[in-house]
Every structure is written in C-alpha cells, then in structure tokens.
Amino acid sequence: MPRSVPPPDWVLTRRRAIGDRIRAARLTAGLTQEQVALNIGMDRATYNRIEMGHSAALIDSLILIAEALGTDLADFVRK
Numbered sequence: 001m002p003r004s005v006p007p008p009d010w011v012l013t014r015r016r017a018i019g020d021r022i023r024a025a026r027l028t029a030g031l032t033q034e035q036v037a038l039n040i041g042m043d044r045a046t047y048n049r050i051e052m053g054h055s056a057a058l059i060d061s062l063i064l065i066a067e068a069l070g071t072d073l074a075d076f077v078r079k
Contacts, residue, residue: 007056012053017053018057018076019052019053021075022069025066029070031069033048033051039068062077
C-alpha cells in the first residue's frame, strides 16, 4: 500500500546514501546492475531504483543485495 504522506527529506537523503553505498560495493565487486539483479531474482529497473534511492527497498532485498555483493548489510545502513 503506498504511503499517503511522502517521507521527510532526511529519510530520502539517507535512502540515497544507502543507494550510493550499494553502488560502491557493486563497482568494487566488478558487477553490473544487470548481473546483481539477475543473481537475486530482481529486474534491473527495480534494482536501479534502489541503487538510485528512488525506491524504498524491503529488508529482504537489502539482505539479498548484500549477499550478492559479498558485503555486510550493516555496511549499507551505517551512518
């Protein structure tokens, strides 16, 4: 169910920071968005929206992404 009220700006800023950390981990791993998305059973467009911070990712998706990139989930959400 979509939110009736958009999240505050600080939440959007944190979401973009998480996406930046995911992107950095992916590039360090030498993988494309397509490769990661296929590995975790997600379409590339959805993965891209998470990485760009345009979409709020489910915790399950973040766990799968962290596993696919060989990193700890905490590395994505740490301030």
